[in-house]
Amino acid sequence: MQDGVIVVGLLAACLVALVLVLLARREATAVRQQAADDVRDIRDESRNVLADAQRREARAVEREENASAAERSAVERERAARAAQDAAGDLRREAADQAAA
DSSP states (O other), X not given: OHHHHHHHHHHHXXXXXXXXXXXXXXXXXXXXXXXXXXXXXXXXXXXXXHHHHHHHHHHHHHHHHHHHHHHHXXXXXXXXXXXXHHHHHHHHHHHHHHHHO
């Protein structure tokens, strides 16, 4: 009789251990799934941040190109204005020379 009680006690202990293992496996599966979801969310967010950074970089490059073009245009206009000013000065000198002559 005492042996039967021991066997039943051991079987009950095994059953409890089995239930605990099953619960731990279920919890581990849930944790793995949550981790996979987190990784997927982080990857999506990283892709979005990268795309945003690339768009900003492209806009910055475009602004730099526009600024360079505007600077080149200003330099060309300045040269043209100086050439016109020199030509006007030459014409004034010629006119003054002709008036003096």
